[in-house]
Amino acid sequence: MREERAPGLLAGDSLNLRLARRSLGLIALCLVLLPFADLAITTHDPWAELGRMLSGLLHPDLLATESLPHAIALTIGFALWGTLLGMLLGFPLALLFPRSRLLRGGCAFVRAIHELFWALLLLQVFGLSAVTAIAALTIPYAGIFAKVYAEILELTPRAPVDALPEGVGRLSRFVYAELPMVWSRLSSYTRYRFECAMRSSVLLGFVGLPTLGFHLESAFREGRYPEAGALLWLFYLMIASLHLWGHRRLLPWIALGSLFLLGPWPDIDGALLWRFVSVDLWPQPLLEGNWSGLWQWFSEIPDLLPAIGNTLLLGLMGTAGSLVVALLLWPLASRHFGNRPTRMAGKGVLILMRSTPELMLAFIFLLMLGPSMLPAWLALSLHNGALIAFLVARHADAIVPGSHALPASGRYAYELLPRLYGGLLALLFYRAETIIRETALLGMLGIATLGFHIDSSFAYMMFDQAFVLLLITAALNIGVDALARRYRPREIADTPGQHDRPAGEAPC
Amino acid sequence: MSVEELVRFDGEALGHARHTVLAELTLGLQAGERVALLGPSGVGKSTLLAALRQRLGHRAAWCPQEHGLVPPLSVYHNVYMGRLERHSAFANFLNLIRPRRDAWHEIQALCGELGLEGLLKRPVAQLSGGQRQRVAIARALYQAREVFLGDEPVASIDPHQARRLLHRVQNQHTTCVIALHQRELALTHFDRVWGLRDGRLMFDTPARELTLDDLDTLYPDAHSSDPQPEPA
């Protein structure tokens, strides 16, 4: 009798083996390229500063910040109006989305540029005004809404449409038999995006718009940690209590009320605006039609290739790091492991990590470890890893384990992970686009990615250079997104509850 | 006066692209005839009904198998959808916000007859399986067409209710084709039975000439395949 040979390591064609090979490939690529990353720890004595930081977090001083209610109101107002207008623009676009390649390209482009960079761009034309803040959220969100709404609409069940009598008009069919079928998913995604908008709205303060982030950044930068601590706690509180004040019936009133705080509206100087879009944004040689001069101009952009390399490398490292963090952390918040108190604590830690703006996390690590790529890597991995871990734990909780006798490690490796892994990887590959976007952003902390040079170009008022770098950043993001889409697992083995499809948790 | 023939299939093959479900079908539907359509699941009952629906166009009211209801909308709006094509898009849109008075009264009366009184404003998602089935029937009745085509419209309803509903449907439509799996009902409530098995029409016979044993021949595993009706 012939003995059946045990399969070789990772050989075979089952779904999970393919996924395992794919993830190991990702991690291997990351390890091979790791020597090219600057990961030095240069700090000798971070403890005094960290001690001050910790004591500030423990003894927050809420009264240190002036006009705090105004900052809170503006944070909410910007987030609300940005989401609302993004939704109003994105929804009609979503209907045309499957039909127009041009539209898909345009949406990918506006999505690929981070809110903060939009703000820097708009700041030049609309100044420090609500128009800048709201448009900086609305423009990329319209692109995101168009894409995600289109994905949700594509999955509309066909049965009610088939049941309609012959000759029903397109519009009637849509509002009766299609829209109501996906309404709850559309609105739950919109809510989720509003939460993202709150985070982004805080970030807008980092470039000078008067939200919570304005004070948070100053306080952190100048080492006023009791004030910074208070603002950070306040921010967590606002996110955590979103379900209380973010009620469907309350939001329209908040939106209307905040209108009165958003002014004064800027007087838009038409000539200035025109000069900005027709002259400032374009390289001088290009406007003159001087091609060799253009080449010269292009070669004068400092460190372009290293910046692109660093951006991609940090993106790859961040993705691989998020995978490892997610794999390690998801059991913290799952009902299959530990007891009630440990789960509560685990969930708390994950929510804290995913709510803290990456820029803030990176900044704290920067103080601890010094100005290499390491702080950014840790921040990206922890933030995104925690976010994915949280969702995976939710998926895991919907699984009923077959055998209760298994020890925790066995439950993890044999019972749960095989069923969750496809979903986890799909989420990770969805996040890849976001991670690369954030990579550019972390450049504002001085890590030599494209974002660093974009920030510099804006500071030096070289808008043409900033614009070209933004275009390059957008192209990179679109490329990475296409790549991630190509390798994203489609055939997810066993994802409980189709409501939790990753589409609903797309980039933030 | 000869009876009008509404639809005729002459040795035709029905199915989806490239996949034939029913081969060489020869069959006619006469006006005023109540037809029961029997056969094991997957044999092509739905395919045949879809073909009939296509041929009949505006003359047929349609009650699909999985109801095809819109769970988030109210019973009223689901029933209203039976006449969606008869109003302008704008009128339909307004009706979502504020029901039309005339439609409301008509649907209220219809739902009363079907045992759905007091539920008009309730979202379909909150109804039981039997209630949803009745909403689907109400929507088909509300279409007010000449012929009723139903794909197992009384599948998950208890036998007593099922009889009542069939009566109600047949009161309004002298012509109907209804797929069933309750064989007794086929003999008691219909003029003619179409029996499908193995991709072809096994018989097309007046109901009074058939016995339960004849019908059993349609099902390969007769006695175990008889599904128990679920309580409503």
Place this chain on the structure above:
Amino acid sequence: MRWLVACLLILISTAASAETFRFTAIPDEDQSRLEERFDKVAHYLEDRLGVDVEYVPVKSYSAAVSAFRNDQVQLAWFGGLTGVQARRLVPDSRAIAQGKEDAEFRTYFIANHDSDVDTQGDDLPKNVQGKAFTFGAKTSTSGRLMPEYYIRDQFGAPPKSLFSRVGFSGDHTRTIALVESGTYDIGAVNFKVWDAAVADGRVDTDKVDVIWKTPTYPDYQWTVRGDVDSRYGNGFTDKVRQALLDMHDPKLLESFPREGFIPADNDDYQPIEDVGEKLGLLR
């Protein structure tokens, strides 16, 4: 009723904004409670100028420049380099006054003791080469422009090829903190910020100290838009300048912080403009 009040408020705010004179300023250090501190300055100017004056808080000098360019502020307290940027973007705008200290401003190079850099001397010590170095903000005159100028002047090489690592802390206070914690060996910092930190005991001079003081150069100044005379009345620019020069109340001056203001004009900043162009920060 609520609507009526709201509409009235809007009317009042738009009516007021039509002729309000707005200014912005950022202190060298301690950017807490900006509005509270500068509202006092706004009141002073209101009294002197006879128009409504409002303070607009900003976060960075580049934000101040874009507010100035967009006419959201008509008067601004800029750094040397950002003032030049602003005047290039807004034709006819003028520097009208500078701080008493700003005519002879300096940058201090500071080093962590563990970095073993020789302290003091007439030049920047030779053994700073190969160390980790941080500037302040990217467009700071004292934290970036002038230190880079003197580094290139002495070593004939750009900072990037001289140091093992070049960073931008974003802020003078942060530069001190980063050098004190050893994250960077050396930093370039605004001398006033350093002196104030030492005086307040906020810095441990056993860990970090000054290794070199640059020669002097002009820095912060008040810049006003060129169209204010036509908008707020003839001679308005001179009125603003006189009001600034007459500001003697220490409570007002400590917001900047300066001892007082003296006259200045665009030509005073020609050296800064030249250096900016040479380093490729202006074009």
